[in-house]
Amino acid sequence: MHAPRSPSRRRVLRQACAGAAALGLSPLAFAAAGAKTLPGTDIALPTGDVRDFDFFVGQWTFRNRRLKQRWVGSDDWDEFPASLRCESRMGGVVNLDEGAFPTKGWQGMTVRVFNLAEKRWYLYWINSSTGQLFPPVAGGFDGDRGVFYGDDSDEGRPVKVRFLWTRIDADHARWEQAFSRDGKAWETNWTMEHTRVGG
Numbered sequence: 001m002h003a004p005r006s007p008s009r010r011r012v013l014r015q016a017c018a019g020a021a022a023l024g025l026s027p028l029a030f031a032a033a034g035a036k037t038l039p040g041t042d043i044a045l046p047t048g049d050v051r052d053f054d055f056f057v058g059q060w061t062f063r064n065r066r067l068k069q070r071w072v073g074s075d076d077w078d079e080f081p082a083s084l085r086c087e088s089r090m091g092g093v094v095n096l097d098e099g100a101f102p103t104k105g106w107q108g109m110t111v112r113v114f115n116l117a118e119k120r121w122y123l124y125w126i127n128s129s130t131g132q133l134f135p136p137v138a139g140g141f142d143g144d145r146g147v148f149y150g151d152d153s154d155e156g157r158p159v160k161v162r163f164l165w166t167r168i169d170a171d172h173a174r175w176e177q178a179f180s181r182d183g184k185a186w187e188t189n190w191t192m193e194h195t196r197v198g199g
Helices: 009-022
Strands: 058-067 077-089 094-101 106-115 120-127 137-142 145-154 157-169 172-180 187-196
Touching: 120 145, 137 157
Parallel strands: none
Antiparallel strands: 058 077, 058 187, 077 094, 094 106, 106 120, 120 137, 137 145, 145 157, 157 172, 172 187
């Protein structure tokens, strides 16, 4: 199998925006109705501030731990390195990062868009191995902790997804992803420990 070719950042972003519009995810299908909770649950979608991700601007390395098997109570993790560069655009309303996962042979990009009316972030993930724009998660920070929720699928089955962001200090941050089938019991399946380059 060949490693995927690295498309330009501009082309990937253009394709992501086109995909979002085509799928009715701009910024989220349920956001269009002014939803304040995650559909099908009583989980409130947090709000935040346009400066929530300013701390992440810059260059980072990070250590990934991804669960090898989900939903079986496993504690067997795949660990691998990565690096990324994060930038802010449009006065902070858009925040994006592009990361490389050298041992996996793929890249990833996150496009974060702050809805000024809702005071809520929408986070979109794109993986170079598929070119797929994943459904976004919505939320914001309260202090140094950010919480974001959305709908996704895992091996063809619908799941709820939760991202937790923690600003540890100026040079360290943590991200984790968890899935839930019912919006109540959550299984963390991926974590990233970020360290600022030169920090």
